[in-house]
Amino acid sequence: MRKSVPRSRNVQKLTELLLCVQQDQITGKLKYEDFCSPCTKENVLDNVKPKFDRIARNGLIRGWQRLALHNGVVLQAMRDPFRQTQCLSALLNGGSCESSEAGALKPARPGSSPKIIRADFTPATLLADGKTVQDEPGWGPDRWHENYPMAKGxxxxxxxxxxxxxxxxxxxxxxxxxxxxxxxxxxxxxxxxxxxxxxxxxxxxxxxxxxxxxxxxxxxxxxxxxxxxxxxxxxxxxxxxxxxxxxxxxxxxxxxxxxxxxxxxxxxxxxxxxxxxxxxxxxxxxxxxxxxxxxxxxxxxxxxxxxxxxxxxxxxxxxxxxxxxxxxxxxxxxxxxxxxxxxxxxxxxxxxxxxxxxxxxxxxxxxxxxxxxxxxxxxxxxxxxxxxx
CATH class of the missing domain: 3.10.200.10 (Alpha carbonic anhydrase)
Known part of the structure; x- marks a missing residue:
């Protein structure tokens, strides 16, 4: 029987687990019994992914403590949620994100390609407090393109x-x-x-x-x-x-x-x-x-x-x-x-x-x-x- 684990401290683990599924690297070395047992690819997709999607869909990811990105790039919470969203948008569009805030981006190895893992939702739409750009006063549809360039496509x-x-x-x-x-x-x-x-x-x-x-x-x-x-x-x-x-x-x-x-x-x-x-x-x-x-x-x-x-x-x-x-x-x-x-x-x-x-x-x-x-x-x-x- 799977344990009930507090949501806030396990968003990162769920994300990393989905990353492993994407890379077909589910092995016994990963300790994710809190979420799936055994941790097969099929079990993760059937049981873990819907749970992660539900958390994201309901806007309950808080703080962005750490979010695992494809190829080892890790984005940690920035003090400015709009700057954070802009960085994520840049990554989504295949670009890079330079930040003066220490530890904002940490490539795991030289040459890492900063492409974000997308677990059936767009992480860039969530701000640090779980809200979205659409929710922010003054950030209506006429300004979406400032964070999402495709909105001017x-x-x-x-x-x-x-x-x-x-x-x-x-x-x-x-x-x-x-x-x-x-x-x-x-x-x-x-x-x-x-x-x-x-x-x-x-x-x-x-x-x-x-x-x-x-x-x-x-x-x-x-x-x-x-x-x-x-x-x-x-x-x-x-x-x-x-x-x-x-x-x-x-x-x-x-x-x-x-x-x-x-x-x-x-x-x-x-x-x-x-x-x-x-x-x-x-x-x-x-x-x-x-x-x-x-x-x-x-x-x-x-x-x-x-x-x-x-x-x-x-x-x-x-x-x-x-x-x-x-x-x-x-x-x-x-x-x-x-x-x-x-x-x-x-x-x-x-x-x-x-x-x-x-x-x-x-x-x-x-x-x-x-x-x-x-x-x-x-x-x-x-x-x-x-x-x-």
Missing amino acids: DKQSPIEINSKDVRHDASLAPWHASYDPGAAKTILNNGRTCRVVFDDTFDRSVLRGGPLTGAYRLRQLHLHWGSSDDHGSEHVIDGVKYAAELHMVHWNPKHGNFAGALKQPDGVAVVGILLKVGKTPKPEMKRILEEIDNIKTKGKEAPFQHFDPSILFPKSRDYWTYHGSFTTPPCEECITWILLREPIEVSSDQMAKLRSLSKNGENEPVNPLVDNWRPPQPVKGRIVRASFK
């Missing part, structure tokens, strides 16, 4: 779609999803959105067709919404903003894992569903919204099982598609967007339920989680294709 999302500029592509195939309700695992509030997490260890819930080649595994779904019903969606259609937008995130297993997929132009596929306030709200949204009371504050997570997200799809399968990015830092440009033409309806009361979430923790003052959308980004010559005329 040529293929950023969301965008405004103008019908007059869209190109109908008769070669675009219908898309179809095959989801296993048993893959749904948990629902959580990470301080930035409401997210439902699915098991993606094999092809049990997949998206195929449309502009995609091969099957993409469903990993999670989340929502973006506004502070009132007249805005909240990220994509804008012919000048119209919707109350919210739901994203179903899938990744291409040919790239090995989610972290690998983030680095490839065909790595991720997101189905976007627009939500509008109307008189005939979609009853299927109730399943998600009835769990809101269990995840009111940041860091809260609750079981969420036996859920088939395909019940959220509108009747029409018409879609727009283009190549873009994640809409949160570091805004990787790895996404094939499938944005559905027909919105689904929600009630004003259902939207109010989403706005009852707090972006702060349980013992902190309530801070309504609203306006978690990124404004439209420049199209920069990209062609938006449509499956319909």
Whole structure:
């Protein structure tokens, strides 16, 4: 039976263990019985990695006491969290990080290549107190590029779609999803959105067709919404903003894992569903919204099982598609967007339920989680294709 180990002093050990998995160096010399027994590669991936992902996802990594980086580079906590984040961003982009603070970077050997290990999340998005750049006052989307240069890239999302500029592509195939309700695992509030997490260890819930080649595994779904019903969606259609937008995130297993997929132009596929306030709200949204009371504050997570997200799809399968990015830092440009033409309806009361979430923790003052959308980004010559005329 594995021991229960305090989270704060073992983030480094978890990171080092994942580093060993990446390098296929799980051996008996490593003393990680606190986390896995025996410490085989399969055991680590099945049991340890989800635990590490959950810690990171909930923003509970505090202090950055020491974070093991690829090829032996170790970054220790800096006094200035923004400087720390800038250094991590530089490492992520293949650069180097010079710091006047003693011990900030310690190459283990000459010639070490400072590439950060990415355990299914981007460490650079977390500041020293567990918050993110998005959480900091004055560090809104218009300043993300200062820490995440990719946010000023040529293929950023969301965008405004103008019908007059869209190109109908008769070669675009219908898309179809095959989801296993048993893959749904948990629902959580990470301080930035409401997210439902699915098991993606094999092809049990997949998206195929449309502009995609091969099957993409469903990993999670989340929502973006506004502070009132007249805005909240990220994509804008012919000048119209919707109350919210739901994203179903899938990744291409040919790239090995989610972290690998983030680095490839065909790595991720997101189905976007627009939500509008109307008189005939979609009853299927109730399943998600009835769990809101269990995840009111940041860091809260609750079981969420036996859920088939395909019940959220509108009747029409018409879609727009283009190549873009994640809409949160570091805004990787790895996404094939499938944005559905027909919105689904929600009630004003259902939207109010989403706005009852707090972006702060349980013992902190309530801070309504609203306006978690990124404004439209420049199209920069990209062609938006449509499956319909």
